[in-house]
Each structure stands twice: as structure tokens, then as C-alpha cells.
Amino acid sequence: MVAAVADYRGLSFWHDTVADDLSPRAALPGDRDADVAIVGGGLTGLWTAWYLLDRDPALRIVVLEKDIAGFGASGRNGGWCSALFPRSTASLERAHGRDAALALRRAMIGTVDEVGRAADAAGLDIHYRKGGTVAFARSEVQLRSARADVADAERYGVDELELWGAERVRAAGALGASFDPACARIHPARLVRGLARALESRGVLIYEGTEVLSFESGRVRTALGEVRAPIVVSALEGYGAALPQLRRRILPLYSLMIATEPLPAEVWDEIGLEHGQTFTDYRHLLIYGQRTADDRFAFGGRGARYHWGSAIRPEYDRVPAVFDHLRRTLGELFPVIGDAAVTHRWGGPLGVPRDWHASVSFDPRSGLASAGGYVGDGLSTTNLAGRTIADLVTGTDSDLVRLPWVNHRSPDWEPEPLRFVGSNAGLLAMSAADLEERVTGRASLAARVMGPLVGH
The missing domain is CATH 3.50.50.60 (FAD/NAD(P)-binding domain)
Structure with missing residues (x-):
């Protein structure tokens, strides 16, 4: 109904x-x-x-x-119109060969501009601004991951990632960042x-x-x-x-978001994010954000669990503990926002093949x-x-x-209870991987084990 x-x-x-x-x-x-x-x-x-x-x-x-x-x-x-594909270039190369993997990467990069062109052709104001994605590295482990991503991009010669030093980023504790120009902010x-x-x-x-x-x-x-x-x-x-x-x-997996009240220009000047820029960091439990056209943060991340039998219900769109986690995380990244109010909280399911x-x-x-x-x-x-x-x-x-994704057939997900146990264990593993790296200062073994299962 x-x-x-x-x-x-x-x-x-x-x-x-x-x-x-x-x-x-x-x-x-x-x-x-x-x-x-x-x-x-x-x-x-x-x-x-x-x-x-x-x-x-x-x-x-x-x-x-x-x-x-x-x-x-x-x-x-x-609101990220990006060139991201759920499988990494290296994973695509292993599955389909180098030429096919790079063809898909070029197609994805070109799609960022095509969305803007098509929206203009349709007469739509979608707040499109191509400012790229800043991926903060907030520990030595994360900085090594950023360097590895830039090295991979140079090796393949398609994506134009840059490595930024600490002087170019203002997220709390950031030692640097990678920057990918192939992303636009939209509504x-x-x-x-x-x-x-x-x-x-x-x-x-x-x-x-x-x-x-x-x-x-x-x-x-x-x-x-x-x-x-x-x-x-x-x-x-x-x-x-x-x-x-x-x-x-x-498999329907939930991702949740918050939006803050509009922030004044002087706060944005201190944050250092320009209009059109999106941002993330190198933690394993994904976060993502943008500066909206009306100067808010729209910020989200994973962490909500999978529900038995692939159930999708309105009440799953809102998980107070995840919203609280997102607000704390945003404040940790950018302490200058102080007690800025959260005006919107929402979520919903995205689709995950096996x-x-x-x-x-x-x-x-x-x-x-x-x-x-x-x-x-x-x-x-x-x-x-x-x-x-x-x-x-x-x-x-x-x-x-x-392109190699044409007529690709993913395996079916396991029946319950294996689907429930496996998917939620994966979420726990990503949280554990972040904790492991904070404690040991080394790349996570848990993340290395999970990597092939999540397209890396």
C-alpha cells in the first residue's frame, strides 16, 4: 500500500x-x-x-x-556520483583479465561526466559539482593504504589518484589523504x-x-x-x-545517514572541504560524506545489521545506536562543528550480490x-x-x-541461517579490523581474510 x-x-x-x-x-x-x-x-x-x-x-x-x-x-x-565499482581493479583483473578490467574502469570514470551531461540535457538542477573525493588517512596504517592505492592507480594508468600530505587536509589526526578527481556531489x-x-x-x-x-x-x-x-x-x-x-x-544490507544543520562559512573554511568535494577515510567499516549545496554535512556509513530472511521493513531504516555512532564519528573527524544539530536521520537497503x-x-x-x-x-x-x-x-x-560485467552471474546467497550468520559476521569483522589496527598499528589480519569476500 x-x-x-x-x-x-x-x-x-x-x-x-x-x-x-x-x-x-x-x-x-x-x-x-x-x-x-x-x-x-x-x-x-x-x-x-x-x-x-x-x-x-x-x-x-x-x-x-x-x-x-x-x-x-x-x-x-x-549523493556521490563516483567512478567506484564494488570490485577493485585488481580483483576485476584477476577475474576478467587486465584489458577488460581497465575498460570497465574507463567506462566508470566516463560515467561521472555522463550523469552531469544527461541531467543538463533533461533540464535538471541536481546540484552537480565535480569536486572529487578526499580519503583521509588518520593513522600510519591508513597512510600506507593510501600510498598503495595511489601506486595501484599509477600501475594501471587509468584512475588519476593523487597523494596529499598532511598540510593539505584538516580532518583531525589526518596524516595525509588520497584524492580521486572522478566524483561529483549531487542531490x-x-x-x-x-x-x-x-x-x-x-x-x-x-x-x-x-x-x-x-x-x-x-x-x-x-x-x-x-x-x-x-x-x-x-x-x-x-x-x-x-x-x-x-x-x-x-542481499539487502542497510546503510544509514544523518544530515546536520547548515554550518557557517567560517566553519567550512576551517574544515577545508570545498563545494563538490566528497570525503571518506581508510577505516574498514565504511563511512562517506559530502558538503551539501546548502552547507550541511550529509554523512553516512555501514554498521546496521542484516535481518533474517532478507526482510525489509520501514523500522530498519532507523537505528538510534548507528545514528549516534555517525554523529560521534563526524565530530571526531571535524571537532570544529561542536554541537551542531542533526536535523535528519534516515537509511535504507542496498543490494549486495554474493x-x-x-x-x-x-x-x-x-x-x-x-x-x-x-x-x-x-x-x-x-x-x-x-x-x-x-x-x-x-x-x-x-x-x-x-564490458566484463555484462552477463556476469554471481553465485546465489546461502540459505538461512547461513546467510544471516555470515553477513552479520562480516560486519563484525570489519569493526574488529578497525580495532585491531588501532591496537597493533599494523594492517589487519581480519581485513586480509575478508578482502576476497568483499571484492578486494
């Missing part, structure tokens, strides 16, 4: 500040035919529709969304909501409040009727776990396409996915259809 409009404002800081009243669109009125049926009204589905129309403007496209467009991770994420809800409106102006039908019960070759079954289409695209990310046919294909390898696929015999498994790196990867699906579906011969 579709939530009240007021509830959508409370989904995140982004939803609360988007220039959109978030009124739900009409639901599917009954059975209908289309050329392409897209399951999921997030960025994967919407970008797919956008680029399909570029390839063939005559296509009849229907998007089916259980809640509202941008309800999930597409509207709640950290994600402005992107996903604006993209939905732009698609409607091009003739795409978006039905909200329409829960998909199942899909197969040639048809999508909902509680309100069927959509018959020769091409069916699954674009559900973490919410795919709610469908029996996808339950073991993807091998942490995002993928895009299309079977021309069945007409079924899919993309996902972004592990939190989806804001830009969804755009690459949409372009790739569009080329695959329309038979366009391009470099994109030969």
Missing part, C-alpha cells in the same frame, strides 16, 4: 528538500501491452528508459513502481524525481503504487493487472529480495534484462547500466556491451 505523502518527506533529507510535492502517480489501471516493461522506479529503471528512447523514440515503455519513483536507494544515498532525489518527470514528457508511462508480484518472459504480474511486453527489465536492487524468484540473488560484483544482463531469447548488485556504488553505475541495457536490447554494437 502506498504511504501517505507526508511519509515520503520523512524518507530522507533528500526527499525533504526536493522541489517536488512527492504526490504518488496513478496506479496501473489494469492489463496493458507495451514494448518494454521495467520493474522498479529507481535510477536503474529510469536510466534504462531514458537511453532506450534515445535509441528508439517510438518504444512504448511502462515503468512499474511499488511506492513512488526514487523511494529506495536511488533517492536516499550519499540524488532531485536526479531521480526529475528524471521521472522528464521521462513522462517523452511518453513513458510510470505507474506508482503498483506492486509487482512476479515477472517472466513476456509478462509482468502485479496486484492490479498484467503488463505484456517482449522485453522485461528487472531493476529492483536490494528490493529484489522481496520477490521469491530473486530472494537468494541479492561475490560483490555488480552486473547487467540480457537474454535475447527470453527478452529478460536486469541490472544491480551495486553494493552502495550505484548512483553512477545505474547510468552505465541503463546505457548498456539500451544497447543490448536494441542490438547496438558498442564498447559497453563487451
Whole structure:
């Protein structure tokens, strides 16, 4: 059942500040035919529709969304339009070979600019500013990791990472940082909501409040009727776990965020983060943040546990202990913020495949396409996915259809209770790895063991 409009404002800081009243669109009125049926009204589905129309403007496209467009991770994420892919370049090289790994890296780097270009073409103000990512190194162990990342980038010759000394960074205790220019700060809800409106102006039908019960070759079954289409695209990310046919294909793992009140210019001058810059550090339990267009911190991280049976419930979006941890961590990084108030707290599930390898696929015999498994790196990867699906579906011969994530098949997740035990043990291991490094001053053995399991 579709939530009240007021509830959508409370989904995140982004939803609360988007220039959109978030009124739900009409639901599917009954059975209908289309050329392409897209399951999921997030960025994967919407970008797919956008680029399909570029390839063939005559296509009849229907998007089916259980809640509202941008309800999930597409509207709640950290606002990093980055070149990050959940598998490292070294891991991709081991799996697919050097040339394929570097082709995917180049495609991801190019996607950062493509999102900005496409948003401009659609007439969207998404607060896009390409300022790069600063990854602080706050211990000697972390500084060695930063140096290793820069050395790897130099060895592969694609990513343009720089090593910054302590004099260029102002996070508390920072001994230096790596800097990756391939990242832009954006307002994600402005992107996903604006993209939905732009698609409607091009003739795409978006039905909200329409829960998909199942899909197969040639048809999508909902509680309100069927959509018959020769091409069916699954674009559900973490919410795919709610469908029996996808339950073991993807694991919904929660990431939580906070936003502070706007901070004065003199505080930002002391913090040293420019507009457009995003930031993180080299701890193992991931954190991520940005300076918003209205001078707040939007700051998030992992730490919320996986729930039995891949359950997704609204109450899991808010974990007070994790929010408290995020606020303490932000204050430790930037003590100058003092007692700055937290105005928004939110979270939501992201999609994790068993091998942490995002993928895009299309079977021309069945007409079924899919993309996902972004592990939190989806804001830009969804755009690459949409372009790739569009080329695959329309038979366009391009470099994109030969990238190594095309038709990659991740193993299924184990059944319960193994899935529950393993995923939550992994979260504990990352916390333990950070503690181990603080105590020993050496690179964590726990992190080394976990590395191959999380795409490193």
C-alpha cells in the first residue's frame, strides 16, 4: 500500500528538500501491452528508459513502481556520483583479465561526466559539482593504504589518484589523504524525481503504487493487472529480495545517514572541504560524506545489521545506536562543528550480490534484462547500466556491451541461517579490523581474510 505523502518527506533529507510535492502517480489501471516493461522506479529503471528512447523514440515503455519513483536507494544515498565499482581493479583483473578490467574502469570514470551531461540535457538542477573525493588517512596504517592505492592507480594508468600530505587536509589526526578527481556531489532525489518527470514528457508511462508480484518472459504480474511486453527489465536492487524468484540473488544490507544543520562559512573554511568535494577515510567499516549545496554535512556509513530472511521493513531504516555512532564519528573527524544539530536521520537497503560484483544482463531469447548488485556504488553505475541495457536490447554494437560485467552471474546467497550468520559476521569483522589496527598499528589480519569476500 502506498504511504501517505507526508511519509515520503520523512524518507530522507533528500526527499525533504526536493522541489517536488512527492504526490504518488496513478496506479496501473489494469492489463496493458507495451514494448518494454521495467520493474522498479529507481535510477536503474529510469536510466534504462531514458537511453532506450534515445535509441528508439517510438518504444512504448511502462515503468512499474511499488511506492513512488526514487523511494529506495536511488533517492536516499550519499549523493556521490563516483567512478567506484564494488570490485577493485585488481580483483576485476584477476577475474576478467587486465584489458577488460581497465575498460570497465574507463567506462566508470566516463560515467561521472555522463550523469552531469544527461541531467543538463533533461533540464535538471541536481546540484552537480565535480569536486572529487578526499580519503583521509588518520593513522600510519591508513597512510600506507593510501600510498598503495595511489601506486595501484599509477600501475594501471587509468584512475588519476593523487597523494596529499598532511598540510593539505584538516580532518583531525589526518596524516595525509588520497584524492580521486572522478566524483561529483549531487542531490540524488532531485536526479531521480526529475528524471521521472522528464521521462513522462517523452511518453513513458510510470505507474506508482503498483506492486509487482512476479515477472517472466513476456509478462509482468502485479496486484492490479498484467503488463505484456517482449522485453522485461528487472531493476529492483536490494528490493529484489522481496520477490521469491530473486530472494537468494541479492542481499539487502542497510546503510544509514544523518544530515546536520547548515554550518557557517567560517566553519567550512576551517574544515577545508570545498563545494563538490566528497570525503571518506581508510577505516574498514565504511563511512562517506559530502558538503551539501546548502552547507550541511550529509554523512553516512555501514554498521546496521542484516535481518533474517532478507526482510525489509520501514523500522530498519532507523537505528538510534548507528545514528549516534555517525554523529560521534563526524565530530571526531571535524571537532570544529561542536554541537551542531542533526536535523535528519534516515537509511535504507542496498543490494549486495554474493561475490560483490555488480552486473547487467540480457537474454535475447527470453527478452529478460536486469541490472544491480551495486553494493552502495550505484548512483553512477545505474547510468552505465541503463546505457548498456539500451544497447543490448536494441542490438547496438558498442564498447559497453563487451564490458566484463555484462552477463556476469554471481553465485546465489546461502540459505538461512547461513546467510544471516555470515553477513552479520562480516560486519563484525570489519569493526574488529578497525580495532585491531588501532591496537597493533599494523594492517589487519581480519581485513586480509575478508578482502576476497568483499571484492578486494
